[in-house]
Amino acid sequence: xxxxxxxxxxxxxxxxxxxxxxxxxxxxxxxxxxxxxxxxxxxxxxxxxxxxxxxxxxxxxxxxxxxxxxxxxxxxxxxxxxxxxxxxxxxxxxxxxxxxxxxxxxxxxxxxxxxxxxxxxxxxxxxxxxxxxxxxxxxxxxxxxxxxxxxxxxxxxxxxxxxxxxxxxxxxxxxxxxxxxxxxxxxxxxxxxxxxxxxxxxxxxxxxxxxxxxxxxxxxxxxxxxxxxxxxxxxxxxxxxxxxxxxxxxxxxxxxxxxxxxxxxxxxxxxxxxxxxxxxxxxxxxxxxxxxxxxxxxxxxxxxxxxxxxxxxxxxxxxxxxxxxxxxxxxxxxxxxxxxxxxxxx
Amino acid sequence: xxxxxxxxxxxxxxxxxxxxxxxxxxxxxxxxxxxxxxxxxxxxxxxxxxxxxxxxxxxxxxxxxxxxxxxxxxxxxxxxxxxxxxxxxxxxxxxxxxxxxxxxxxxxxxxxxxxxxxxxxxxxxxxxxxxxxxxxxxxxxxxxxxxxxxxxxxxxxxxxxxxxxxxxxxxxxxxxxxxxxxxxxxxxxxxxxxxxxxxxxxxxxxxxxxxxxxxxxxxxxxxxxxxxxxxxxxxxxxxxxxxxxxxxxxxxxxxxxxxxxxxxxxxxxxxxxxxxxxxxxxxxxxxxxxxxxxxxxxxxxxxxxxxxxxxxxxxxxxxxxxxxxxxxxxxxxxxxxxxxxxxxxx
Numbered sequence: 216x217x218x219x220x221x222x223x224x225x226x227x228x229x230x231x232x233x234x235x236x237x238x239x240x241x242x243x244x245x246x247x248x249x250x251x252x253x254x255x256x257x258x259x260x261x262x263x264x265x266x267x268x269x270x271x272x273x274x275x276x277x278x279x280x281x282x283x284x285x286x287x288x289x290x291x292x293x294x295x296x297x298x299x300x301x302x303x304x305x306x307x308x309x310x311x312x313x314x315x316x317x318x319x320x321x322x323x324x325x326x327x328x329x330x331x332x333x334x335x336x337x338x339x340x341x342x343x344x345x346x347x348x349x350x351x352x353x354x355x356x357x358x359x360x361x362x363x364x365x366x367x368x369x370x371x372x373x374x375x376x377x378x379x380x381x382x383x384x385x386x387x388x389x390x391x392x393x394x395x396x397x398x399x400x401x402x403x404x405x406x407x408x409x410x411x412x413x414x415x416x417x418x419x420x421x422x423x424x425x426x427x428x429x430x431x432x433x434x435x436x437x438x439x440x441x442x443x444x445x446x447x448x449x450x451x452x453x454x455x456x457x458x459x460x461x462x463x464x465x466x467x468x469x470x471x472x473x474x475x476x477x478x479x480x481x482x483x484x485x486x487x488x489x490x491x492x493x494x495x496x497x498x499x500x501x502x503x504x505x506x507x508x509x510x511x512x513x514x515x516x517x518x519x520x521x522x523x524x525x526x527x528x529x530x531x532x533x534x535x536x537x538x539x540x541x542x543x544x545x546x547x548x549x550x551x552x553x554x555x556x557x558x559x560x561x
Numbered sequence: 562x563x564x565x566x567x568x569x570x571x572x573x574x575x576x577x578x579x580x581x582x583x584x585x586x587x588x589x590x591x592x593x594x595x596x597x598x599x600x601x602x603x604x605x606x607x608x609x610x611x612x613x614x615x616x617x618x619x620x621x622x623x624x625x626x627x628x629x630x631x632x633x634x635x636x637x638x639x640x641x642x643x644x645x646x647x648x649x650x651x652x653x654x655x656x657x658x659x660x661x662x663x664x665x666x667x668x669x670x671x672x673x674x675x676x677x678x679x680x681x682x683x684x685x686x687x688x689x690x691x692x693x694x695x696x697x698x699x700x701x702x703x704x705x706x707x708x709x710x711x712x713x714x715x716x717x718x719x720x721x722x723x724x725x726x727x728x729x730x731x732x733x734x735x736x737x738x739x740x741x742x743x744x745x746x747x748x749x750x751x752x753x754x755x756x757x758x759x760x761x762x763x764x765x766x767x768x769x770x771x772x773x774x775x776x777x778x779x780x781x782x783x784x785x786x787x788x789x790x791x792x793x794x795x796x797x798x799x800x801x802x803x804x805x806x807x808x809x810x811x812x813x814x815x816x817x818x819x820x821x822x823x824x825x826x827x828x829x830x831x832x833x834x835x836x837x838x839x840x841x842x843x844x845x846x847x848x849x850x851x852x853x854x855x856x857x858x859x860x861x862x863x864x865x866x867x868x869x870x871x872x873x874x875x876x877x878x879x880x881x882x883x884x885x886x887x888x889x890x891x892x893x894x895x896x897x898x899x900x901x902x903x904x905x906x907x
Contacts, residue, residue: 489789489793492808492846493808499844499845503842
């Protein structure tokens with residue numbers, strides 16, 4: 216009798232915000248690893264905003280998840296069977312096992328995770344893809360300088376909190392934007408931001424901008440873009456000459472497919488935006504972290520000790536059970552999570 | 562009796578496209594140079610799109626010309642009186658004398674021009690600010706690589722023709738956009754572009770894009786942005802991953818102050834634009850050449866020999882008489898010029 220595993224497939228494509236009907240929990244046989252492959256039992260699975268993009272059938276940096284296909288994602292788990300000399304049963308590894316309890320991957324696609332050095336959940340957040348995204352985007356495209364002002368939204372998320380903490384350690388004034396008073400308190404007290412603005416307290420970009428002006432009396436030198444929408448519209452006219460805008464995401468627009476009519480009406484028109492980029496000599500760079508893994512060892516070498524000694528703070532939001540992943544994901548897209556969204560699978 | 566000079570002042574601010582009423586020709590006494598200053602009689606004056614911006618009272622990189630103030634601009638002329646050891650009467654110099662027959666400037670603000678090396682008019686175009694803008698923007702922000710495809714509008718202008726010729730010499734496929742069949746023929750036959758598209762033959766961004774797709778079968782790696790408007794809208798969705806967009810101007814939007822409602826309606830909405838920057842990992846950089854004069858000697862060293870030996874082609878459009886500068890400038894803004902717009906003042 217074959218062992219069974221569970222996984223969550225894309226049942227249908229969402230029209231706007233995903234709903235429970237877009238997902239379906241299924242059972243399958245646990246796959247058998249081939250030559251050079253490894254079977255892993257997933258302990259923790261990551262939920263990330265980019266997954267929303269994979270649910271659409273639009274051209275993006277990655278192919279969409281097919282209808283009936285397992286939702287994509289990264290997880291950390293324990294090796295059960297290994298047909299590779301690089302891993303043995305009991306090793307912990309990070310890999311792209313999707314929304315599933317088990318998975319098989321070629322050994323060369325896996326990264327070893329040492330549970331003695333840090334809790335394995337950190338491989339999904341502060342020491343994983345989101346933390347690396349924040350660090351790399353800030354250092355490579357943000358080019359931070361002491362005394363400058365940085366703004367980042369989703370300030371308590373795993374990307375924003377990394378960006379803010381690194382910038383703060385480099386002597387920048389760091390202003391976060393987050394949804395709700397509790398998250399703003401976390402940004403300041405837990406992550407050490409100078410200020411944090413609750414975007415829910417401002418009905419439009421104009422009033423949000425007024426609040427930002429108080430928090431950023433010398434304007435904005437770096438806007439780390441991970442949300443788009445109202446925040447972007449508020450920030451653009453405040454950019455200082457020679458400002459930098461690394462772009463790693465636009466969660467505010469994801470549910471509109473990035474193209475919705477409402478979003479378009481709210482946003483700055485392109486001529487205004489383009490003119491600001493020109494007259495303020497801005498540097499705007501889109502990037503996806505998967506093109507930059509070569510830099511990952513440098514990141515871990517620099518940041519892992521700071522996580523270990525507590526100088527980089529961590530916040531995780533762990534949901535129990537694979538079957539609860541869809542709801543946790545829907546919450547993530549509307550800012551319902553507090554810190555890195557993780558699902559405890561085993 | 563004091564000698565008289567002529568100059569053109571800003572009589573009123575334009576509402577949309579400038580008209581003759583926005584300018585006024587005046588007489589004044591020829592100024593006397595102070596200590597360290599030089600009096601110059603202007604021979605040739607440059608007309609450039611950026612001057613349109615100076616006529617508005619909007620925040621930009623430079624202060625607006627005040628009402629009643631002399632229109633700003635660069636000119637090349639002959640030293641009449643010098644109170645500096647660096648220049649002597651008869652020397653030719655480039656400086657910011659505005660729309661005027663004579664001007665006084667501190668010696669340190671002037672650049673010597675050698676009439677034996679190249680016609681002095683080239684100091685206004687191919688070997689001056691526009692040529693330097695094209696070269697620097699392409700090399701610094703465009704990062705051209707052999708085999709890539711570059712698109713530049715205003716292809717026969719002094720910026721676009723420099724960009725195209727340099728890119729071509731580096732092994733790129735070079736596609737120009739210009740207004741009218743005659744300019745397109747010039748781009749291909751005189752400047753050596755691979756293709757040139759007449760934007761006047763296409764009523765909207767969509768049809769222009771279809772033509773661009775034929776001319777750029779492998780997509781666009783570098784879009785050198787100097788016009789904005791319909792061309793930008795056509796190009797954005799065609800950008801290849803890791804594409805680069807240096808922005809030095811947006812002439813299509815200048816008469817709308819960059820902010821006109823019509824321009825906004827025509828343009829891509831910001832979410833679409835922003836999403837494209839993200840998912841294609843684009844690098845978008847606004848710049849103004851006046852921040853980069855330190856690189857000018859390198860430019861001259863590299864490009865002057867190519868102008869001298871004809872491997873960089875030149876086209877100049879010379880209008881006779883300072884009094885005709887306003888009409889020549891209005892023509893420039895609607896693409897009526899053929900090559901670098903210059904006014905012969907003396």
